[in-house]
Amino acid sequence: MSDIIIEYWDNKKLVHTFNKSGDEEKIFRDVYNKNRELRYCDRSYFKLKNKEDEQRYFEWINKLSRQTRFDMYYGNDEVE
Secondary structure (H helix, E strand, O other): OOOEEEEEEEOOEEEEEEEEOOOHHHHHHHHHHHHHHOOOOOOEEEEEOOHHHHHHHHHHHHHOOHHHHHHHHHOOOOOO
16 A cells, blocks of 8 residues: 555645555544544644545545444544
């Protein structure tokens, strides 16, 4: 697997770009959790730079059960 490029945006400005490599699901969970932490920070978010990575990310989220998504959003992501 190649590196996944993640961008951090704040107030419509690209602030930082970094690469992550490793298990794709762990990277997706990390991006999800980082965005969850920013849910009250208006106009701040993390996104995947590559459209194919972004598409796989949204496919991954949509495959999760409702309970898992609930636990990830309201809990501390200690679910399988």
